[in-house]
Amino acid sequence: MKYAYYPGCSLESTAKEYDLSVRAVCSNLGIELAELPDWSCCGASSGHSTNRRLAHALVLRNLALAERENLDIAVACPACYLRLRTTGKEMKDDFQQREELVNLIGMPYEAKYDTRHLLDIIYNDIGPERVKERLTKPLEGLKLVSYYGCYLVRPPKVVAFDDPENPKSMDMLLDALGAEVKDWSGKVDCCGGSLSLSKREIASQLVGEISEMARKAGAEAIVTACPLCHLNLETRQAAGGQKKLPIFYFTELMGIAMEIPGAKSWLKKHMLSPLSLLASHGL
């Protein structure tokens, strides 16, 4: 299977470890990722929040580039995933809007291809059983909770490859890695997203609630698939009092369980080091 890989802006910088782990894990599993040449920013939340046409145009440019390559897009960042899917769906459903936007960006586009999230590809196409076969170091004893956040599961008509209120794909994948996956109620709660910059007290409130729920469920760490959730969970947990929970990208844990060379180096980029937690479990 081959995809046009759309890293998105965060995976080039603040979430570089996510990018590295995605590429390494996909290579190991036989998922070919060909980075989309000349990809540009999807507009993230600032696009659709202030200018709907701009948001569609910025995304459409990338959809058109992928169509040129005759490939579906594979994406790791859920915000990019939502933007790519939202515009993709509107271009499929609304021919008139498609024509206007194709004119605006000056590139041909026929809505032939699709966008998929890597959790979807790994869970549904590869499957936890095949992942289990490739493990050499099961994550025994590591108590985790899966944090899906918003855009992997909402809005269901646009993005859903899993249930919007109680998704299970990441849980099952982590279970296949040998970890002790705890059930909890914070799975799809919002971390505050980009409000973390302009209204940090809101993010602190939300992250405080999420991390408290994780602790109550018995988790030692939270696993996520989103660069901004990862950053918020790492940087907005309350100082003092309880020890902060480290945060993993699900692909990082796959890399550790599959003993991919260099996996530990990804973790060195974290703001909250998970290395001592892993060491305490002999991982």
Add this chain to the structure above:
Amino acid sequence: MQYVDKSGQAVYDASFLQRVKEASRTNIDCCYQCLTCSLSCPVAFAMDYLPNQIIRMVQLGLKQQTLTSSTIWICAGCETCVTRCPNDVDILRLMDALREMALREGVEGRERAIAAFHHTFLGVIKKWGRQHELSMLLQFKLKTKDFFGDIDLGIKMLLKGKLKLLPPRFRGSKGVRDIFQRIDRGLDGGERT
């Protein structure tokens, strides 16, 4: 038809509801005030009006009150309301349309830092085609005059190589700038970005 208050501000705008319905392309009239949206909203605690109240305000033509609210900017875009609304009202799309309208009409609400964030974010995309967090953060800090907030985080991120010093360079950046310029020049009604 407009009523004005003592300071001359229009309180009621008869065309507001229709314009908002057209801009948001969602049927706000279906709302029967069940409050599922407001009760699901993770940031409702920080809002001045609840999402269900904003819907009612729009229906009543209370344009000034709506466009100056904190609510439309505090909305985190989490899509929870959209997912749970029993009448399929796309409340997030409504919030997007209200934000866009507020910007177009130059209405400054109570959350200037949030609007400034979006403006700064997009300004960097316009210039480089992809995000450059370092310059975006510096510009945002200058704009909001919050120089020392999170400075410890910023330094740590720099040292860990999470903030690239140099901006991104790739062929497609010109294509992105062209998109911004065509939209700025009013191919869709004169939007400022």
